[in-house]
Amino acid sequence: MAIMRLGRAELKVMDLEKSVDYYTNVIGLEETGRSEGRVYMKAWDEYDHHSIVLQEADSPGLDHLAFKVEKLEDLAQFEKKVELFGCTVRRVSSGTRLAEGQAIRIETPTGHQVELYHDIERLGKKVGSVNPHPWPLETRGIAPHALDHCLLTGEDVETATRFFMEALGFKQSEKIMTVDGEVMLGSFLFTGNKAHDIAFVKGPDKKLHHAAFHVDNFYEVLKAADILSRNEVQIEVTPTRHGITRGQTIYFFDPSGNRNEAFCGGYMTYADFPTITWTEDRIGQGIFYHRRELIESFMKALT
Amino acid sequence: MYNIQVEHREGKVFRCAEKEDVLTAARRQGVAIPLGCRGGGCGMCKIQVTKGRFDRGKSSMEVLPEGEREKNYSLACKTYPLGDLTIKI
Numbered sequence: 001m002a003i004m005r006l007g008r009a010e011l012k013v014m015d016l017e018k019s020v021d022y023y024t025n026v027i028g029l030e031e032t033g034r035s036e037g038r039v040y041m042k043a044w045d046e047y048d049h050h051s052i053v054l055q056e057a058d059s060p061g062l063d064h065l066a067f068k069v070e071k072l073e074d075l076a077q078f079e080k081k082v083e084l085f086g087c088t089v090r091r092v093s094s095g096t097r098l099a100e101g102q103a104i105r106i107e108t109p110t111g112h113q114v115e116l117y118h119d120i121e122r123l124g125k126k127v128g129s130v131n132p133h134p135w136p137l138e139t140r141g142i143a144p145h146a147l148d149h150c151l152l153t154g155e156d157v158e159t160a161t162r163f164f165m166e167a168l169g170f171k172q173s174e175k176i177m178t179v180d181g182e183v184m185l186g187s188f189l190f191t192g193n194k195a196h197d198i199a200f201v202k203g204p205d206k207k208l209h210h211a212a213f214h215v216d217n218f219y220e221v222l223k224a225a226d227i228l229s230r231n232e233v234q235i236e237v238t239p240t241r242h243g244i245t246r247g248q249t250i251y252f253f254d255p256s257g258n259r260n261e262a263f264c265g266g267y268m269t270y271a272d273f274p275t276i277t278w279t280e281d282r283i284g285q286g287i288f289y290h291r292r293e294l295i296e297s298f299m300k301a302l303t
Numbered sequence: 304m305y306n307i308q309v310e311h312r313e314g315k316v317f318r319c320a321e322k323e324d325v326l327t328a329a330r331r332q333g334v335a336i337p338l339g340c341r342g343g344g345c346g347m348c349k350i351q352v353t354k355g356r357f358d359r360g361k362s363s364m365e366v367l368p369e370g371e372r373e374k375n376y377s378l379a380c381k382t383y384p385l386g387d388l389t390i391k392i
Contacts, residue, residue, distance in 0.1 A: 256361075
């Protein structure tokens with residue numbers, strides 16, 4: 001019984017067609033289907049039907065995140081563990097969204113909706129999986145490999161961390177603590193071997209800080225910046241490095257104000273990876289390794 | 304071109320073109336309105352229009368609920384003047 005990875009994020013957007021244009025032509029995802037009020041997309045290097053769902057709404061933000069489990073039977077076991085922890089959980093029936101099987105939907109201690117699922121239609125990749133070429137010819141925009149991770153905000157980062165570790169089996173790669181070590185301000189959690197699949201920073205409950213896409217290397221981050229500027233997308237943080245995860249990054253906003261990231265180069269984690277600690281007095285360097293100072297919007301612009 | 308008068312800042316007027324948003328015009332002319340997502344989603348650039356008419360682009364209901372809209376609060380990034388305006392930052 002295990003969670004394998006982050007599988008999808010359903011983002012709320014205010015103008016569906018404008019957002020589809022951005023996520024397909026600027027980010028460079030592929031549209032894979034539509035249902036009432038929703039558009040489904042995947043990155044070129046993903047096998048499953050979708051990793052991003054856009055949902056038309058009157059406010060932006062995160063509808064839900066979902067993690068893929070190893071076996072269908074895992075859902076019932078996780079359901080018990082979640083209830084035991086004291087979080088509410090309900091069943092989502094097969095076919096609620098396009099191409100998806102049944103899921104369980106959990107409300108986390110920070111008020112976010114997180115689903116676990118196993119079944120989803122598999123579309124495969126344009127390059128195939130027999131003697132494949134390294135990348136497809138027909139990509140557009142940034143063309144990331146995959147959805148990488150999401151950062152959420154919540155009042156109680158400590159309990160959120162305990163929930164993901166105890167009930168869902170995540171491990172913690174890094175944490176941000178007050179100087180006296182009393183309060184957890186940030187928590188970076190992984191389930192496979194990425195630096196993080198999901199992370200939390202202290203802030204209002206139920207909010208999305210960003211959804212990140214994985215690109216190959218720092219030149220691809222720079223090229224993402226070129227593509228964003230050419231398309232006059234609002235760039236918040238130009239290419240730089242994170243102290244936390246050591247990854248390289250650029251932050252920008254989708255047309256409804258949801259923050260996106262193109263991320264590369266974080267270290268790999270493994271089962272006995274020890275947790276790295278950052279203290280609050282060094283948080284500037286932890287987040288923006290070169291600038292060494294936070295910017296106002298990075299802490300306050302949430303959806 | 305319209306004149307945008309900033310309340311409580313003696314003599315502070317900036318110019319905003321038709322179809323230009325108030326946030327972009329203000330920042331270009333050195334008037335500091337906080338900047339976030341520029342997409343009508345985060346609410347950081349919220350202002351109040353105390354005089355004048357404007358068009359409003361799609362703005363998040365969560366950060367700009369109906370009650371505030373009635374009082375002419377607006378997100379500067381989605382505020383398009385239809386004439387001279389007076390605003391409160």
